[in-house]
Amino acid sequence: MTKIEQLKQIYPSLIVVEELSIEPSHKYQLFRTDEKQVIAILKTELHQKEVQLLHLFLTPISKQDDQKTAREQFWFSFLEGHSDELMAEPLPQKFRFVFFSLSDPTVDRQTFQEALQSFFPRVMPLLWENHQQGVIIEEIMENNQEPITFQPLIDVLMSDFYTKIHFYLSEFSESPLEGPSFFQWAKKCFHISMRNSIGPVATFQEVIPSLYIESMPKAERTMISDSLFSTVRNDQDLLQTIQVFLESGSNATLAAKRLYMHRNSLQYRVDKFIEKTGVDIKQFQGAIITYLSLLESDR
Incomplete structure (x- = not known):
């Protein structure tokens, strides 16, 4: 019996929904499984303690998760394997993944996202993994566009939001085709940097020693x-x-x-x-x- 079938026995209202058809709802609580399936359960069937328990093995999806821009949706579909190629136009000259983690889950996501975006010359695609973690895709579109320096930036953000923030900066890639595999590799390095407290701004070079150890x-x-x-x-x-x-x-x-x-x-x-x-x-x-x-x- 699958995980979803087991949950269905406990929550009869549970339904599996298509990722691209998610609509904000005050009736349903949305979750994403490890297999990237999205399920919806009536909130009337959920008690607070049950929600906390489900958070341990399911990723909650809030209304803000559904408010992706078109470019964010293109990136999401491509990185999650729903699309064979990145449909966003124009394509970046190069890009890197900037993962972040907030120690305080009560930080207002929209406010934090707006503050983070303000440091970039243009709005960058930003995808939330859960209530505390996400990734911003730093796209370099022009030859004279300089990458963001995150060390001074993090001091400002932590001061404004009164919370510890951890960043992991991947290497830059010039090949959108390698995006999904590059994303999974960067995500692995991000979690290694978190486990080993490398930071508050960690790079691939700083993660390498821990990669050798964990192997x-x-x-x-x-x-x-x-x-x-x-x-x-x-x-x-x-x-x-x-x-x-x-x-x-x-x-x-x-x-x-x-x-x-x-x-x-x-x-x-x-x-x-x-x-x-x-x-x-x-x-x-x-x-x-x-x-x-x-x-x-x-x-």
Whole structure:
């Protein structure tokens, strides 16, 4: 018995609707399944606790989800596999996916969307995944159009909306044909950046180390980490210092500044780590294996 058939037994009013035929309704609550099917259940059959439970394995669709622009609908249909090609005209010269996540689910989506769009030279397609996450498709239409710089932008948005915001910026693509596969890859990287707290603005290059870690079996990752850090496992301050040192490009002055400590104190800790573990993190090979293992320890 399928998930929808099981739900149908609990909610007799449940119906499956076509994505493109969704109409805003005050009678029905709309959900999207993992298989991208859209179902509607009468709100009179749903209690608050049941709605919260359904949110765990179904994606709720609000009225705002139905108010896509024509260009957003073209992108949505293409990325979700409902259309074999991007029908939006004109096609962008290149594009990238900018995923975002809001920590506060009560933020007004329309207000946030308008604020985010104001930073772009033109309205960009924006697709909501759920009440807290979505993706804006940054389309480059002209040769002189510069990509948006998100680092200063996020400070303004977090200040205005009093919530933490995480962005993941994909690479740019010049091939609309690869859009669906590129989208799924970028979406995977976005969720990895969320799981590993890379941010608040994460890029593909910053996600790469975590991609390598997650590709290994958990047991093997743990064995490597335990082997390297057996002598310093309980010294969390030392491990934190080493991680900041490596993330600072092994620049002792910069790392000391970030840790609010004297450069000599930081250098002492680096030397202490090398002495206790036998891993020379001042050399590239020792630095890379230590950094990857530290990321695993953070998980």
